[in-house]
Structures are given as C-alpha cells and as structure tokens.
Amino acid sequence: MKSAIHKITKTYHNDKTRLMDMLIEVQSEFGYIPNEAIDEIAVATKISRADVEQTRSFYHFFSTQYTGKFAIYLNTSVSSFMRGRNDVARTLEKEVGCHFNSVSKDGLIGLFDTSCIGMSDQEPAAIINGKIFPNLTPFRAKELVRDIRAGKTLEELVVEGYGDGQNSSEEIKAVVNNNIRKIGPVLDMNYKPGHAIKEKLKQYTPDQIIAEVKASNIRGRGGAGFPTGMKWELCRKAEGKQKYIFCNADEGEPGTFKDRVILTQRPKLLLEGMVIAAYAVGATEGILYIRHEYKYLKNYLENLIQGAHERNLLGKNIAGIKGFNFDIRIQYGAGAYVCGEESALIESAEGKRGEPRDRPPFPVEKGYLDQPTIVNNVETFCAVVKILLNGGEWYKSFGTDDSTGTKVLSISGDCKFPGVYEVEWGFSVNDICEMVGADDVQAVQVGGPSGSLVDPGDFDRILSYGDLSTGGSLMIFNAGRDILEEVVLNFTDFFIEESCGSCSTCRVMPVLLRNKLKKILDARGIKQDLKDMEEWGKVLKASRCGLGQTAANPILTSLKNFRYLYHKKIQMGTDFDTGFDLKAAVIDASEAVGRMPEA
C-alpha cells in the first residue's frame, strides 16, 4: 500500500493544495481511505495528520471503512422518492443482504444513501463506482445485483444503451440523458467554438470586455445573482501576484442538473467563457470545479482541454495575443453541497474542508491561495461568450429590466417533459407548468430547497431576480403529493445532512426544526409549534453562509404558502404544552447518587 500511496502523492508533486485529488485517488483505488494512507500523505505533503484527516472526514465520498468492490450510492432527493426510490432501496437491501450504509458480508457490494446527484429528470438514480445508473426500478435493481454477483464488469452492467447527445460518445459512455427540451440564445449551437477567443478578444481591451459584460447587466447564474461585470471589475482592480478564474460546476441544489447538460453538450462554450474572463481580469490560471457525481465526464473534458491547447485557445500567447497565458485544470469535489458556496469551493480546491470562509474579504480580493479570484457559474461563462459575440445590448433584448437574458432551467417532478429548458427571464410559473406539461399542480418548488415553495395562488409570479429567483431548479408536485411529508421533511433532512457544522445555528437548528415537523406530522403538534418554527427560521439567519441562512426555507415558505396543511395536522385547541416532565427528568440523576426524588 505504501508504494501505491507514494505514487499518488508524487503524481501531485506532494503539493498539499492537491490533497483532494490524492484522497479521491486513494478512495477509488482501495475503496476507502485507510489511516495508513493518512500518515503517508501527511508526511509527503508536510502537513499535519489532523489536517489530512479532517479533509477525509468532511466529504461524503471519502470513507474510513471499506465501501465494497461495488459501492452503490442511491439518491435520496425528493424526485427520487417520487419515482419509487423506496421500492428500489428495499429490493437492493433484500438482494444484497445488507442495510443501507453498510457493506455485504463478502465485501462485494456496499449500499449508501447520497444527496441529489443531479439526475432529477431520470430518477431514481444511483452511482456505482462512478458510473451513473438512472431510471432504476426494483426489477433493474435485482438485475444489477445479479450481474455483479455473476462477476460482470462495471461496463457490462450497462444493458440499457447509452444516452442522448455526447453521452453516447466513446469518451463518456453514460446511460444519462440530456433531455434538452428548449434551446435559447445562450445554448444555441449556431456559433463557432473558439471564434470569440480567436477573433473577438484582439478587438477589445480587458476594460472594454468588462464594460460589455456590464452593459449586458448579466447577473450570476448560480442563484445569488451578483452582477457579473462588477465582480470582474473588482477582481481586475484587486492587487495580487496572480489571479484565478473559478468555474463553479458543483451544482448540488436538489433538482438542478442544467450544468451537467452544459458540461456534456456545450463544454467548449464554457471553457471559452473562462478564457474571456481570464483576459478581462488578468488571470493566469483557471480551475473548473466539478462535483464528484459528474466525474464520469473526466476523460471527455480533459481531452477537450488538451484540444484547446493544441488549437492555441489555452496555453501561452493565446490566439496570438502576446503575454496572454492561461491554463485550466479540473478539480473534482468529493460530495458536499456546501462547496457550491464560493468560498467553500475555494477552500475545497485548496485541499481543505469545504467550510465557507468568513467574509469580507471576498474572493475577488482574497480567494484561492489568498489571491484575487472570481467564481462564476457554468452558465454565466457560457452567456458571456454570446455577449462578447453579439454585444451587451443584444443580450439585454432578452428577459426583463432587472433580469436580462435567459435562464437555463432544470425542471423535474410531476410533469410530462422533465429536462432542461432555456427560457427568457420573465416567464411566470403558469407558463412553465404549461410548457412542461404539468397538470393538477399543487405546488412548485422554485430555486431548490433553499428557494421557495410556491402555491397555485402565486403561479402568476414571474421568474426573475426581483421576484422568484432561481439558480435553475424547478420541481413540480401534483395534487396527489403529501407536501409536508414528502417534500418539506425531505428538504429539511437534506440541509441537516449537508450542513458543514461550522455554525452552531446551522448544525443544530435544522435538527430542532425537523423534530418539530415530525411532531406535527405525528399529529402531536400545537399552535405554538408553528410560531416556534417561524422564530427559529430567524435564528438561522445568523449563519455564516447561504446554506444555514436558507435551511429553514422549506418550512418557512410552506408555512407561509401552505399554512392550511399545517392546520390540518395540529391540535388547534391547544396553545401551549411542552410535554416537559420534571419528575421524569430527575430520575436518572437521583438513582445515580442514591437519592429519593422529591415527591
């Protein structure tokens, strides 16, 4: 083992900032990360053992125990449950002969839960040794276990044929489908890859590019909606030895999968956008941070980067512009929703736990390795290419005044046509439901669990930064769904699972909220419980990052828009009752010290 670990650390020049890559390789080679590997890595990278260990302990796909020759990670997102996850999971447990989050006795198969893997339009989906198996059924689950037992290889487990578009290409070979249903001006294929770099960049100074991006009024597509032009300008003006461009492809918001589709079908557009950003802010290095779940795209994307080098779209003196040097490397995550937060993403790319930083300073001043860094969403970079090709004014002709351009949406749930849609900002929820063939809709979750649960009374509201903001996730629930049990509880569980644990509010409060919600679902709830939950939602606002600040949103927005569902469940006659019993609470201690409890 020692020599294998040495080989891995050497691949990354014993560089401590590449700790993630080292641990990913160890995990993949041994099926877990043994303590011996921690020791070896600590010595090689000259960091403390505790530093290596805390990175190992942070990420979902790192394990201290053997995860089996075939590690099956089955998605726990709401869309997975809606499409029959329970039956698939029970079948797997029965066939494998072990419960979830354990490994079969012979060490052949491990079963694990995992948060949304970005396949909401083809659930239930599982990742087996990095390969995606979507649209699972109990029958298919049985078949998979049988084939694994029969000694088939990972590749031989695929029986359904590969997916649409590039998914079938030799470099990807994934069963995944893109399900692109609507293409708009950003995803439009009628553009020549590399054209913006080769022909356009020369015509602009960096300041002019920033001016053009500003003129387009584009705002960050990841969800927070920070003005992109301003971000670039701040980074350009910031002082630093070196500047960095980060592409945030860590889309972890349940129900979002549009970045996966862009990475599959429009990766050149994305890389081109990063090069433009580098030119604008004066950066020399780019990092494309991709969530672990999308690692099946690795060869494909690496070859593209290699190809871009060969065409002088990356590397030295790009497109003949003297002194413009820029390179991109890919950094994979290891399963942590919070890494989608930009400062956590940077921490993770430095090889550390993905805990959000305290801000200010913001990444544009002190980001990766404390140098000025911009972090933009996949879609933002794509849009910037089209802005450069067609002009900021052109881009502004789409969308609304406060939300210019288009938005690529990931739509899933109860509808006929789940998939990816590029629409102009300004669509109403009604328009969306009509577009995707959704009838009898009870609720739409706009913006994922951290967004809001919208009721039909509000379906004329407009998708825009000013009204209903979204990073792209829309989930539709029909009248047959139990919103509180199936949706709100699932989302709350998600936040509990994904909290990094740094702020006590976010570590503890969602658990208290879940307990309350369960109490209500068990018909033991009272009026005060609703008020408590609303007050606790405010407490969560004290958290350091967006995860904690929005962790109560599933409960808060359902309390606001679906209060009648809560009223149906609680005991309306009771105002307050904690159920606290002092006599019972002192029995243990009285017994321990040999004292009679007071009568």
Place this chain on the structure above:
Amino acid sequence: MNKPIVATTSLAGCFGCHMSLLDIDERILHLIDLVDFNKSPINDIKKFTKTCDIGLIEGGCCLDENVHVLQDFRKNCKILISVGECAIMGGLPAMRNGLSVKECLDEAYLNGPTVKNHNQGKVMPNDEELPVLLNKVYPCHEVVKIDYYLPGCPPRADLIWEALVALIHGNEMDLPYEVIKFD
C-alpha cells in the same frame, strides 16, 4: 408612563450573554433611562418583587433548579426571550446529551484522572441542598413557552440592544445580518 421592567437570569450558561449585555458600553446609561431592572444578577435582586415586562434568559436547563427559575420567570414575565446559543439550543452543556447522567457523574467523581484513587469512599455529592441534574440539558423552549430568540455565542451587544429597544418601543424586530451574525 411607567418604565418597562426587565428581569434577567443565567441558567446553564457562562454569563457571557450577560457580559455582552454590559458590552453596550455607554448606552447602559440610556438603558437605565428606558427600563427598570427587577430580578437580575446585574443588580443582585434575588426574587421577583413585581410583574416584569421582559425576561432575558441566558443558558438552558441542566438542573431541576434551572427549571424552577425558568418557570418562575415565565410566571412573572410577560415576554420571555431566549438569549444566546445555550438558551436556544442547549449549547455547550448539551454536549453531555449523548451520555447518560450516570456516565457523567462516574467520570466526574469516580473515574476521572483527578479523582481516581482519591475518592476512596466512592462518594457522590448528595446533599439535599444540592440541585439535581436533569437527564439531559434542555433548551428553554422545551420547558416553558418562549416568545423570542436572540442568536449568538454570545449575541452581539448591538443585537441585545436593538432587540430591547425595538420591544420597548413596540417596533418590529428588523435586525440586519451584521447584527445577528456572531461568528
């Protein structure tokens, strides 16, 4: 008009929240103009002498005595506020909630490195005057009804101040992120 009356207490807390209250600096003079204090460690009034408008609770409940004090506060205060991490969520003392009371007591009096071999009689403190530990540490809202929550460890002085002033003037507590953030 009578001034609103404020009472405060520290249950299973570290007094850090009270320190933070004192951190309002010179505004404390203004505070004395705004409110009267009743039962509180700040003025050392031990027992309620009248009904109070606002009760500030620091710390959760780890002893039966904490429960009595908290229930007393609920009876005597119109509005109760959980102030800080421990009152709201149990906080640091709640770290023992994963263990049984017996395990905690055994470690403290029989097995801990500083007591092992020194407690020959294996004595556990058991005077009737001593309060009794609860089976776990409870956040205040699990014992009595709590009206508001001020997060922080401790909550910033500004947060306590702004919240008090808003309550006294009957305004909505619209507290900006910079004030509630405590990390």
